[in-house]
Structures are given as structure tokens and as C-alpha cells.
Amino acid sequence: MIHAPRRVYGHFGEWMQGCLMPDGEVALITLPCRALWVQIETDGTANADSAMFPPDQLARFRHALRLGAAPWPRLSSNIPPGCGAGASSATLTALAYGAGFSGPPMDLAQACLDIEGATDPLMWPAPDAMIWASRSGRIVDTVPPPPPCVIVGGYWGAPERTDALDTEFPDISDLLTPWCAAARSGDLSSLGRLASISASRCTALRGPRDPMAELAEDLGALGVVRAHTGSARGLIFRPGSVPASSTAALEKAGLNGVFQFATGLA
Numbered sequence: 001m002i003h004a005p006r007r008v009y010g011h012f013g014e015w016m017q018g019c020l021m022p023d024g025e026v027a028l029i030t031l032p033c034r035a036l037w038v039q040i041e042t043d044g045t046a047n048a049d050s051a052m053f054p055p056d057q058l059a060r061f062r063h064a065l066r067l068g069a070a071p072w073p074r075l076s077s078n079i080p081p082g083c084g085a086g087a088s089s090a091t092l093t094a095l096a097y098g099a100g101f102s103g104p105p106m107d108l109a110q111a112c113l114d115i116e117g118a119t120d121p122l123m124w125p126a127p128d129a130m131i132w133a134s135r136s137g138r139i140v141d142t143v144p145p146p147p148p149c150v151i152v153g154g155y156w157g158a159p160e161r162t163d164a165l166d167t168e169f170p171d172i173s174d175l176l177t178p179w180c181a182a183a184r185s186g187d188l189s190s191l192g193r194l195a196s197i198s199a200s201r202c203t204a205l206r207g208p209r210d211p212m213a214e215l216a217e218d219l220g221a222l223g224v225v226r227a228h229t230g231s232a233r234g235l236i237f238r239p240g241s242v243p244a245s246s247t248a249a250l251e252k253a254g255l256n257g258v259f260q261f262a263t264g265l266a
Helices: 055-064 087-098 105-116 173-185 188-206 212-219 246-253
Strands: 007-020 025-045 073-077 130-133 138-142 149-155 223-226 232-237 256-263
Touching (some): 007 149, 007 188, 025 087, 055 105, 073 087, 173 188, 188 212, 212 223, 212 246, 246 256
Antiparallel strands (some): 025 073, 025 130, 130 138, 149 232, 149 256, 223 232
16 A cells, blocks of 8 residues: 555656667656646546546546546646656546555556556656566666756657557667666766667657757756657756756757756655
């Protein structure tokens, strides 16, 4: 049993995402973002955002989690859909908690997966401490979470919703062992380099081209992160080292909704 939160946090793309060889399973290390959230409101009930999830899906979700006749909660959210920030996963997770779910995170993940086809591990307290297979809903392995850092990011181009049948991602098998070693030693510079490699491989294979590598060089960032499906793009900085000009630079380059947030091991 778990204590259900009143707010479910989203993510801002991924530290890395791609295929794991030899079987080609799509896996990721998510990038948690506490600046993006879905909140369970206490003043009234609603029909659970029927625009995002039709009634038949919600009925299936309710049955899978054995929620009985508990009403769906009213939600508020600041997560933009289609930006690679976990809007659908966070919404389903918040709906479940608001309707009384208090079971294991894996049960909730499997119920979300049944509705979404690909889900984010936002129901865990440390979603960046695992390699997550988003299309099969399993923990491939545990990893050390990254050390504290700051992301300055925004949204590049049009929203792009995740297609659960899309498995055209680059191989990242070679990045996981060095990622674990760098995270274990708190080597943020190496983590930034590895995240940049994952982002650049994704951009080369899937597009669209963006100005993030140039911005990272100009602003002295440690690396680049992106939503591997979605429009979120960001730069990685050490705490206290974000240039005052960074927001203006990203906006001038064409990113929308620029903001910054802290992430990593507290």
C-alpha cells in the first residue's frame, strides 16, 4: 500500500531513449520535472477529462485497478499535451489516486499501459532511477539517479503525440553502462555528454533539426536533452551556473514556453 499524492509530476523528455539490442526493445531513462504537474482537486468531481480518454477506456482502467464506483476526481494540470512531458500518464495516475488507488506502482503502470500503449514511470517516487521499457511496462534495470542539475528548456515546433507502435529509435545499448558509472560517481559532465549523444542520435534518425547543440555551446551548457517523441528541448547546467541570458537565448532561437527547473538526486 502507498500513500496517494495529491499531485503527480510530469517529466521533460528523457535523459536518453532508444532501442536495446539485440531484441530492439524501446527503453528510456526519464527526466522528472516537478514544474509540470497534474493536481487532484478536492472541490468536486468531474468526468475525468473525456477529451483525453473516452468512456470505454476509463471503464477498462477502472476495472483493471478495481476502483469500484468511486467517482473520478476533478483535475487541474499545466502539462501541455504532445510535448513529451507525460500529460497522459500523469493524468491517468492522478485519476487513479484520486479515485482511491493505493496499490503497487507496477499495477498502476500496467493499467496505464493498457490505455496508452506506451507509458511513463511517473507513478514511482524516483522515476529517473530505472531503465524503463515504455512499450512493455517493465523495469529493465535500476540505475543511480543523476546528481542535482538545472534544465533550461522549452518547446520546439509542433506537438507530437507518442505512437505506441513506433519503434524506430536509435540503439542506445552502448550508453547505459557509462551512464550508470557516471551517475554513480556524480559525474554530471559525462551524463550531459551521454544525454547529448542520445538526443543527437534521435534527431539524426527522426528529426526535426533544432538549435540545441549550438545553444549549448554558446551558453556553456553541459549537454542537451530532448523529448524523443515530443517537442520538449532543454540544456543541462550545474546548479548556480545558468547564464542570465539563457531564457532570452532560447526564445530568440525559436523555442516557446521557456522555463527552468531543478532535477536530479535531492
